[in-house]
Amino acid sequence: MALTDVATFVGQYPYRHLEQAVSTDWLLMQMDRLEIARAWVGYLPSMLHKDPAPANAALADLTAPHHDRLLPAPTLHPGQPRFEDDLNAAIAMGAPAVHLYPQYQGMDPAGGEMRVAAAALAVADMPAVLTVRLEDTRQRHPADLSPELPAAAVRALIRSDAELHLLVLHADRAFVEEVHFGLTPDEARRVLWDISWLWGPPEDHLGILLETVGPERFIFGTGMPLRVPDAAVAKLDLLDLPASQRDGIEGGNLQRWRGPSG
């Protein structure tokens, strides 16, 4: 299975300077080094933009020369009038999913605007990417007062539309458990979790979740450039998983989550 990283970004981060990031060149260099075949790429600046459309266009331009490896995952702002235009633009650029940052966009993460967006995404068969946190609370910029995504919002959104698919990035063990076991099996099957924020040994949060929640619910994500990508690979190496489970996390689960058309 070709390794897919669903949690990468390009562009400058609003709250601190990223020396190593910003460009697709750096991203591709890390992907080559770690044998990551493809990446879903978000655009960091857009999370704070009132109108993400110009930034989404910039993301499309950045990724277009590498369309075989870098899949643009633009940002939607459901509080914007005609956000459906941005969804259509995402479809047109071949996005595998779209990012929503309700906690940075000033919206109730399970409120009316998000539910309308959830319905629109479900109709369009477009998964949504929600990010629990971008940085550890302890190191946030003093002006970054945005709350972390609440687990209740994930439960509410996935229940709001039977066709919606959610990928949740940067969740920790407690968050995953609270959502997963707070959903029906059918609801839980539409949620996928990246592994980037789950602890390895000795606490073994990732290993425990693979046993309790199931290996099919997890997918490889690094969080780079905010996070060192090697940590996600190291966590998998420490688990010594059966090949079938590792293949699933490295990409197979993504295909199964989206079904034959995904």
Added chain:
Amino acid sequence: MLIDVHAHFYTERSGRADWRSVNARRLAAGERVGITAHVASILGSWGHRSPTYFPSPADVTHANDAMMELQRAHPGLVFGYCLVNPNYTEHALDEIERRLDAGMVGIKLAASRRANDPLLDPVAGAAMERGVPILHHVWQHRRRDWPGQEASDAAELAELAERHPGTQFILAHLGGGGDWSHSLRVLREHGNVWIDLSGSGVDTDMMHQALEAVGPARLLWGTDVTMGTGWGKLRYLESLELERPDLDLIRCGNASAIFPEGAFDGAD
């Protein structure tokens, strides 16, 4: 050789039924990573009988007893820090004396008293006399007090280091969350403070800026409670264009230099 300068273990008093398996998992993961020396402490009863960062003297003694047992059970692999609570000066100095006599290799200060407080002077003095480093829990830029600990930041640790130029200090877990760039700016000029890279934080620029700020000669590798992130940072460091001798300093050379001479003989 690979020395983890920031490891922890648990005991039956740690308030968790799985303490033995957590300890075993650390050793098993260490084998996979290639760790040849775990330099470790036990933080009292980890909050079960007294607060993790304000351990009672009884919990300190019990933790150090347990740490000594682990060191004896894994000779050449596990090495102990002597945990102390500096609010109990006499007890702290007594623990340091007898634990170092028994073979522990360093002193662990959690967050029971601000690092720049005069109460830490006797502990720092004892460390210098015995030639062992102090691993000091640090919050990477403390803007306010947080519950559960009297945390210190790099500026406060630097004050202590200035008062004790002959003592070697390790600033704990640069990757432990917080404003690591703030810490790096503080520590540029404090040559008796080393930085351990442990912690769950894996910010990409952290290693680059640490190398730029203090160079490979003052960086130490470690894990703390998340070994996957520790190994990830080590792998990332190995991918940078560091000269092999510089990488070896971070892996083990610096630790071998600041811990007692010969402490890690047989750990390879």
